[in-house]
Amino acid sequence: MNDMQTMTAETRLSNDAAPKMTARDVSVYYGAKKAIDCVSIDVSQEHVTAFIGPSGCGKSTFLRTLNRMNDTIANARVDGAIELDGENIYAPSMDVVQLRARVGMVFQKPNPFPKSIYENVAYGPRIHGLAAGRSEMDAIVEQSLKRAGLWEEVKDRLQESGTALSGGQQQRLCIARAIAVEPEVILMDEPCSALDPIATAKIEELIHELRGRYAIVIVTHNMQQAARVSQRTAFFHLGNLVEYGETSEIFTNPRVERTKDYITGRYG
Amino acid sequence: MSETASPRAPTDWKGNAMQRRIRRRYAAERRFRWLGLGAILISAAFLAFLLVTMIGKGAGGFRQTEIRLDLDFPRTGLLASSTGGEIEGAVAAAADAQFGPDGARLLSDSAWTRVERAIERDPSLLQRKETLWLAAATNVDTAYKGNGDAGSEAIVSRLDQRDVLRTSFNTDFLVSADATDPASVGIWGAFKGSLLTMIVTLALAFPIGVLSAVYLEEYAKRNRWTDFVEVSINNLAAVPSIIFGLLGLAVFLNTLHLPRSAPIVGGLTLALMTMPVIVIAGRNAIKSVPPSIRDAALGIGASKVQVVFHHVLPLALPGILTGTIIGMARALGETAPLLMIGMRAFIATPPAGIAAPASVLPVQIFLWSDEVSRGFVEKTSAAIIVLLVFLLAMNGLAIYLRNKFERRW
Numbered sequence: 241m242n243d244m245q246t247m248t249a250e251t252r253l254s255n256d257a258a259p260k261m262t263a264r265d266v267s268v269y270y271g272a273k274k275a276i277d278c279v280s281i282d283v284s285q286e287h288v289t290a291f292i293g294p295s296g297c298g299k300s301t302f303l304r305t306l307n308r309m310n311d312t313i314a315n316a317r318v319d320g321a322i323e324l325d326g327e328n329i330y331a332p333s334m335d336v337v338q339l340r341a342r343v344g345m346v347f348q349k350p351n352p353f354p355k356s357i358y359e360n361v362a363y364g365p366r367i368h369g370l371a372a373g374r375s376e377m378d379a380i381v382e383q384s385l386k387r388a389g390l391w392e393e394v395k396d397r398l399q400e401s402g403t404a405l406s407g408g409q410q411q412r413l414c415i416a417r418a419i420a421v422e423p424e425v426i427l428m429d430e431p432c433s434a435l436d437p438i439a440t441a442k443i444e445e446l447i448h449e450l451r452g453r454y455a456i457v458i459v460t461h462n463m464q465q466a467a468r469v470s471q472r473t474a475f476f477h478l479g480n481l482v483e484y485g486e487t488s489e490i491f492t493n494p495r496v497e498r499t500k501d502y503i504t505g506r507y508g
Numbered sequence: 509m510s511e512t513a514s515p516r517a518p519t520d521w522k523g524n525a526m527q528r529r530i531r532r533r534y535a536a537e538r539r540f541r542w543l544g545l546g547a548i549l550i551s552a553a554f555l556a557f558l559l560v561t562m563i564g565k566g567a568g569g570f571r572q573t574e575i576r577l578d579l580d581f582p583r584t585g586l587l588a589s590s591t592g593g594e595i596e597g598a599v600a601a602a603a604d605a606q607f608g609p610d611g612a613r614l615l616s617d618s619a620w621t622r623v624e625r626a627i628e629r630d631p632s633l634l635q636r637k638e639t640l641w642l643a644a645a646t647n648v649d650t651a652y653k654g655n656g657d658a659g660s661e662a663i664v665s666r667l668d669q670r671d672v673l674r675t676s677f678n679t680d681f682l683v684s685a686d687a688t689d690p691a692s693v694g695i696w697g698a699f700k701g702s703l704l705t706m707i708v709t710l711a712l713a714f715p716i717g718v719l720s721a722v723y724l725e726e727y728a729k730r731n732r733w734t735d736f737v738e739v740s741i742n743n744l745a746a747v748p749s750i751i752f753g754l755l756g757l758a759v760f761l762n763t764l765h766l767p768r769s770a771p772i773v774g775g776l777t778l779a780l781m782t783m784p785v786i787v788i789a790g791r792n793a794i795k796s797v798p799p800s801i802r803d804a805a806l807g808i809g810a811s812k813v814q815v816v817f818h819h820v821l822p823l824a825l826p827g828i829l830t831g832t833i834i835g836m837a838r839a840l841g842e843t844a845p846l847l848m849i850g851m852r853a854f855i856a857t858p859p860a861g862i863a864a865p866a867s868v869l870p871v872q873i874f875l876w877s878d879e880v881s882r883g884f885v886e887k888t889s890a891a892i893i894v895l896l897v898f899l900l901a902m903n904g905l906a907i908y909l910r911n912k913f914e915r916r917w
Contacts, residue, residue, distance in 0.1 A: 307807070309803070340809040342809075414804070
């Protein structure tokens with residue numbers, strides 16, 4: 241009953257058995273400025289969830305609260321509760337380093353480390369002690385690069401610098417790096433905004449393949465992209481979650497006027 | 509969108525006023541290029557002047573006039589066990605015999621040490637006659653190089669006719685320490701002192717400076733205290749070096765009673781001076797590491813320390829090293845603070861360790877430049893050349909390290 245009152249946004253979803261992540265009444269402040277206002281949302285394991293909305297609407301900010309990347313911003317403050325598998329990620333007992341390994345992130349601009357391709361992928365497993373030896377690490381690197389659809393392109397030059405790859409390859413390397421630590425959730429913050437259409441198509445294809453294995457949340461400016469890759473879409477506007485539902489519903493039959501205006505291109 | 513009351517006239521791109529403007533623009537470009545070129549030429553000329561003067565004056569310091577002395581060892585009665593005094597006496601007697609009365613004064617005060625070394629190398633020398641080239645006295649040395657007074661010139665021309673003079677490379681200058689006689693001074697003592705002092709400075713200033721920079725950039729919260737610390741560090745970097753000397757005197761010598769005139773105290777004092785430079789350079793280098801690298805590492809669950817040591821520091825290292833070398837180069841050339849902590853003493857032996865009394869290159873130059881004897885002029889210039897070579901070597905090392913660690917992202 242309580243949930244019904246707090247979920248202020250127009251939300252219509254068939255209830256999940258157990259959502260992977262749940263956010264309840266999450267507000268984010270930068271100093272005195274309120275960037276996110278009372279957002280409540282469930283992220284499911286099986287679906288790709290897209291966050292759409294005009295620039296500055298807070299979708300990236302909200303995404304970054306899901307793995308506490310906002311902690312690195314000096315005056316940011318988060319209210320409300322976010323749970324991963326029923327565990328409050330803002331609880332003092334939650335180890336933020338482990339949380340970020342479980343909830344991986346891919347950033348807007350490809351940001352490989354200025355190290356070799358191999359080292360880029362191996363870094364995460366190494367710091368978390370996920371590989372017992374050299375051969376195990378080799379296997380993890382190969383598997384991650386394969387899942388990221390990059391293996392065929394780089395298998396002969398694993399020792400070359402990751403920064404020497406093309407933009408799209410770099411972004412897939414970043415995805416390989418994120419999945420190398422076997423996260424449960426992958427957050428993608430506009431992963432294709434710096435890429436050309438062909439590279440974008442490859443990333444979208446990759447998202448399709450990764451779906452189901454990881455819970456995926458993607459922030460995008462591009463509404464066609466949201467329609468293509470996601471099963472659920474949340475529309476953010478001015479720090480509020482305006483509407484959240486099945487992607488097909490949101491795009492064909494939005495209930496809220498603001499959503500309809502945005503989707504039909506009235507503003508954005 | 510109606511037209512405004514006074515529509516603008518179309519721009520006349522070919523008109524006279526426009527042509528004049530273009531000409532003025534070209535003239536300004538040319539003027540600026542010439543000014544820049546002039547500035548470069550002036551600084552290059554200064555540098556060339558410095559180098560030419562120093563090398564011209566100092567080259568003589570690396571050369572030494574030697575006098576040929578025939579020694580009939582069996583007649584001198586020297587034994588393998590003879591003391592230095594006995595050797596000195598025998599050498600003086602031989603010189604008197606060959607060059608007339610006062611012949612011994614043509615040789616440098618330490619000329620006999622070369623005979624001693626020769627005997628040590630080959631004791632069979634004592635059984636035969638041998639001709640040795642020994643360092644000449646200062647007045648002979650300067651006169652033979654063309655800077656002497658009239659009296660010495662006469663002696664030199666007399667000796668030159670007997671063909672007993674030559675100049676050779678002055679290895680003694682590179683291996684011995686300070687002395688009262690300019691013919692027998694060496695730079696090794698001051699060089700080693702500088703080296704030890706620099707090691708102490710680097711060992712203290714580098715880790716403390718880098719850790720401070722990391723803490724201030726990556727850990728400290730921005731508030732009034734960090735602002736205060738930042739301003740203090742910037743001010744510290746601008747404090748005149750002699751003040752650091754006074755601080756070193758008060759703290760290290762008077763309070764902690766560390767040994768006077770030792771590289772450890774010099775190093776500590778110079779470390780105080782160098783640290784702010786390293787902190788400032790380090791902070792700038794750390795700041796210039798793109799935040800996306802930190803995000804990337806944090807995003808896969810690296811801890812703060814892992815982010816700093818695996819990613820930020822390696823990328824910031826070239827910048828930090830550059831700043832460190834600039835600070836160290838300044839410390840190497842620093843004289844004033846070292847004078848305050850008693851490093852101006854006359855030290856005739858190279859320092860054995862960081863707690864032994866030592867001299868350093870810039871102070872040695874300062875001391876020699878103060879000497880009255882003419883022989884010290886070229887020694888001063890030679891010491892300056894050694895200091896410059898030391899600096900160049902340090903800068904070369906910095907450039908090498910920077911290129912080695914430089915990575916692009």
